[in-house]
Amino acid sequence: MSPQRTALVPQSLVEHAVSTSISDDCIAIVRDQTSANLRWANNTLTTNGVMHGVSVTIISFVHVAGGVATGSVTGSASDQAQVTALVEAADAAARAGAPAEDAHPLVDDAPSAEDWDEAPVPTDIGVYSSFAPALGEAFGRAGAAERILYGFVNHEMTTTYVGSTTGLRLRHVQPTGHYGCTAKNTALTNSAWVGGATRDFADVDALEMEEAVATRLGWGERRVDLPAGRYDTILPPSAVADLMIDAYWYAGARDAHDGQSVYSRRGGGTRIGETITAPGVNLYSDPAYPGLQCAPFALASSSGNDASVFDNGLPLARTDWIRDGQLRSLLQTRFSAGLTQQPVTPAVDNLVLDVDGATSSLDDLVAGTDRGLLLTCLWYIREVDPQSLLLTGLTRDGVYLVEDGEITGAVNNFRFNESPVDLLRRFSHASTTAPSFSREWGDDYFSRTATPALRVPDFNMSSVSQAL
Numbered sequence: 001m002s003p004q005r006t007a008l009v010p011q012s013l014v015e016h017a018v019s020t021s022i023s024d025d026c027i028a029i030v031r032d033q034t035s036a037n038l039r040w041a042n043n044t045l046t047t048n049g050v051m052h053g054v055s056v057t058i059i060s061f062v063h064v065a066g067g068v069a070t071g072s073v074t075g076s077a078s079d080q081a082q083v084t085a086l087v088e089a090a091d092a093a094a095r096a097g098a099p100a101e102d103a104h105p106l107v108d109d110a111p112s113a114e115d116w117d118e119a120p121v122p123t124d125i126g127v128y129s130s131f132a133p134a135l136g137e138a139f140g141r142a143g144a145a146e147r148i149l150y151g152f153v154n155h156e157m158t159t160t161y162v163g164s165t166t167g168l169r170l171r172h173v174q175p176t177g178h179y180g181c182t183a184k185n186t187a188l189t190n191s192a193w194v195g196g197a198t199r200d201f202a203d204v205d206a207l208e209m210e211e212a213v214a215t216r217l218g219w220g221e222r223r224v225d226l227p228a229g230r231y232d233t234i235l236p237p238s239a240v241a242d243l244m245i246d247a248y249w250y251a252g253a254r255d256a257h258d259g260q261s262v263y264s265r266r267g268g269g270t271r272i273g274e275t276i277t278a279p280g281v282n283l284y285s286d287p288a289y290p291g292l293q294c295a296p297f298a299l300a301s302s303s304g305n306d307a308s309v310f311d312n313g314l315p316l317a318r319t320d321w322i323r324d325g326q327l328r329s330l331l332q333t334r335f336s337a338g339l340t341q342q343p344v345t346p347a348v349d350n351l352v353l354d355v356d357g358a359t360s361s362l363d364d365l366v367a368g369t370d371r372g373l374l375l376t377c378l379w380y381i382r383e384v385d386p387q388s389l390l391l392t393g394l395t396r397d398g399v400y401l402v403e404d405g406e407i408t409g410a411v412n413n414f415r416f417n418e419s420p421v422d423l424l425r426r427f428s429h430a431s432t433t434a435p436s437f438s439r440e441w442g443d444d445y446f447s448r449t450a451t452p453a454l455r456v457p458d459f460n461m462s463s464v465s466q467a468l
Helices: 010-020 080-095 129-143 205-220 236-250 253-257 334-340 360-369 420-426
Strands: 026-042 045-065 067-078 147-165 169-185 192-198 229-235 280-283 318-321 351-355 371-373 377-385 389-398 399-403 406-411 414-418 434-436 450-453 454-465
Touching: 010 026, 010 045, 010 080, 010 280, 026 080, 026 129, 045 080, 045 129, 067 080, 129 147, 129 205, 147 205, 169 205, 192 205, 192 434, 205 360, 205 406, 229 236, 229 360, 236 351, 236 389, 236 420, 236 434, 236 450, 253 334, 351 371, 360 389, 360 406, 371 454, 389 454, 420 454
Parallel strands: 229 371, 351 450
Antiparallel strands: 026 045, 026 147, 045 067, 147 169, 169 192, 229 454, 280 318, 280 351, 371 399, 377 389, 389 414, 399 406, 414 454, 434 450
């Protein structure tokens, strides 16, 4: 059954908000979201559901002595009375606020969306019309081979409407989907995982998913215990995505300018213009990247070091963060761009890493390794030192031993300590770039990535982990 839709169209909620506010200016952001999910355990589908919700953010702007104060309030709303309450709260917060340091004129020259009047685009359980029957077959295949499958798939459609008193009328439809499947043997001593991102599940085959975890469980039938140390290590695209997202999220220009990050120049300022990785490394975002398309304009519900409510509606285009090893851009608001004297480069909701001339596959990287490790994914990643962007975390659901170019068994899990920026300087081999999915960050925060596999000759496994 399709979810019940709101009584009022989102555009009317936007128009009501901007006309009701008594502040000097107002921005309204309405997000209409539906999601459909399936969950399974012990080779059985356990739950499925479809949800629908409307979120409204009101940002009020009031001229005060010394500048412009802002107030931002977000809440669920589906009628004018609820929107009015949010507007009143945002107006009051702005009137009580101090001048905002990031104050800039609101965007007033963005062309109105041609599809502004169109309805939100929903999803429903029908998105799994091909996946679900194949999943049932995968359960049977796994059970017959004494494998146990656990997993979750989710698909969301979010239609965002942005309107302002300065004339913004923008709309964006964002499909977001992901899948993850863990397999265990019946003794629960061997575990493997595969996962990925998708826009519509048309490209996700449940039988291929089951076959992949079965292969990895087969690799794990032989167990080898290894001590902590530095190992020649192959990071598949999933693990590379885990790390590159942190490299991106910590690339705020304000923090770099203030001397608080790996992107800070010794003696003051940022490292923009410096070579910080190996030649040929390119890290960039592009709202039009095929398969990773995202909003082509800036969206900010609140202000911080890396985002500004004043910048809502700024157009986004491809932004090179690192090009041919050189740091080219950092996450910039108009305010931080004034501090750094660099172009305005707001955050974009996707990330791509590629290496010039890389033509190998993940299998090629394995075949070229005399003795080393192949990871699956990383987990519990946390920052240890912002000055070097040293991260720590755990390996999970499959660390495999490579000997003479072949996978010969599974080894214990480790805690690692590494900097993603330093890894981009030290890696020895890279595969071609492919769509990837971060196990750590993809479920809830950032699922649109494309990355290569990387081989790092001295990856630091700092201690042994007892996790399965």
